[in-house]
Amino acid sequence: MRQNKPVIGITGTIAAGKSTVSRYFRDAYRIPILDADVVGHEVLLEDGVKQELTKAFGSDILNADQKQVDRRKLGKIVFTDAKALNRLNSITHPVICIRIDEAIAKTQEAEPEAPFLLVEAIELLRSPLKDMVQEVWAVCADPQVRIRRIMKRQNLTEAEAVARVQSQWSDEEYSRRAAVVFDGGGDTPALYAQCDRVYARMMERGEGEGHG
Template sequence: MGLTGGFAAGKSTVSRLLHDQFGVAVIDVDQAGRRAVEESHAVRTALRDAFGDAYFIDGATLNRKKLGARVFHDEQARLLLNRIVHPAMLKIVLAEMKQAAKGTPQAPYVVVDAALLYELDLHKKMDVVVTVWAPLSVCQRRAGRRDGLTKAEVAARYQAQWSTTQKIAGADYTLDNSGTRADLQAMVRHLHYQLLDRAQQKRRHS
């Protein structure tokens, strides 16, 4: 199952609920991106060549916050970053998907948690796509509390991704996360049992 949504819409909260409450396996694409940088000398070298030493801490560790602040306001920089990191990141994600596809009785389906699900064309590899949605004003409030970002910074990140309208149009299910956590928990529970039904039907017809 591909899980996506706008910045600070609550996508990762949904994946955590599915994992913690139902034991569903989760592949975190953001974490794969971190691994792509940390584990690949070639990726780090390409990033240093492209953006300079100013974006590295002690000359070794990528300053993700500083680089993020730049690329969310500079489309060309963002495209360059994506060209460098995405191939290595996708290699990690696809390997994890292959491993997860072996499956276990405790994890009848797998969640691929990816803000850039469509941008990476990962949606084409999913049986089901779920979009988590919340109004920009709600996302701004949440990200302000969580990350200390201004409304303008949140808006820039929000707009750097595919539009919510596009993500909803491509989704099999949409979760409206503009309410309370209890509301979201109820929706996630309902979604889980719907996905179990789909997984069982797929097994019966395979």
């Protein structure tokens, strides 16, 4: 009988470099990646989720034709208000976890050669996803570096970027719960070299030979 491959959760602070690490594992080693941000965007299109969100936050969160949730509008509400973010999480996380569980099963079936799978999720440790992975890796970077990246990437003011960083867990909260901590604050060649070392260790450990 085919044995399931280990599922590693990759998490860490906002703009620390989680996607940069995941993309490297995918491109260099063909590791399958399941991205909870992408799944999170998909579940907003589900009718049940949309209805619960408009009940919680009002129909102002919908776009002009009222058909879909406007992510920018919802982000403006939740990323500056911890209570609102918790409310959003309580609606979306159960559905995201079901969809990721389904995607893990499909990927195990479709990609039997992969030595392990990566699930990338900023909220991994605060959602049922943490019980769906066998190990957690964290990507961390100095808050000042992350604030600069967020301002540039999302065209936000410094105050807005600081609010996003401060509304979320610190690097320490992630790193103390992780088996591997990547330094996403330096240059990319150094980060990729760390990915190579972690991959080599995984192979030495015999990952890919199958877990029950």
